[in-house]
Amino acid sequence: MPPKRLAMLPSIAKITRKSLTFEEKLDIIRRQERGQKTNSIASHHGLTPSTVYHFQVNRLYQEGW
Structure with a gap:
């Protein structure tokens, strides 16, 4: 029987997080304001796209x- 927890499967990649700088956040907001x-x-x-939204x-x- 396969393991019930997904964390136990070796083939699943770990999710990495990316942190944004203040300048990147401002750039995103300015681009949205420009349409x-x-x-x-x-x-x-x-x-x-969901992050930008x-x-x-x-x-x-x-x-x-």
Whole structure:
């Protein structure tokens, strides 16, 4: 019977996290304000589109949307 926990499988790669600098975060926000597409911003910075989208959502909540 195979193991029940995915962590026990040796073939599954470990998830790595990438931290963004303040300049990268500002660049993402400025590109969104200029109307650039989320997918193009994500590919430029090597991120997933959902990560870039969270910047947009968080900004709306902070401005009192």
